[in-house]
Amino acid sequence: MKLINTMENAVAAQLLDIKSRFPGACFCEYCQQDIMALALNSLPPRYVVTEEGGVYARTAQLRQQYRTDITVALIRAIKKVQLHPRHNQDEQGT
Numbered sequence: 001m002k003l004i005n006t007m008e009n010a011v012a013a014q015l016l017d018i019k020s021r022f023p024g025a026c027f028c029e030y031c032q033q034d035i036m037a038l039a040l041n042s043l044p045p046r047y048v049v050t051e052e053g054g055v056y057a058r059t060a061q062l063r064q065q066y067r068t069d070i071t072v073a074l075i076r077a078i079k080k081v082q083l084h085p086r087h088n089q090d091e092q093g094t
C-alpha cells in the first residue's frame with residue numbers, strides 16, 4: 001500500500017497534453033518541476049492510500065473532475081515560469 005497524491009498524477013498527465021499549446025515555452029526538467037510545484041500549490045491535494053493498480057483509475061477520475069481547474073493552474077504556472085526560468089541560474093545563456 002502506498003500514500004499517493006493523485007492530484008500530482010492528474011496534473012502531470014494534464015501537463016503532457018497542454019505542452020503543445022506553448023510551442024515557445026521551455027519544458028526542461030527544471031521548468032517542468034517548477035510548473036508542477038506552482039500548479040500543485042494552487043490546487044487541493046487529493047491523497048489516497050492505494051495499491052499500485054488503483055492509482056490510474058482514481059487519477060483519471062480526478063482529472064476529469066478538476067480538468068478546468070488543473071488547466072487554469074497549469075497555464076498560470078507555465079506563464080510564470082517562462083518569465084523567470086530557473087534553468088538560467090546554473091547555466092548561462094539560452
Ligand SMILES: [Zn+2]
Pocket residue numbers: 026027028029030031032085087
Ligand atoms: Zn527550462
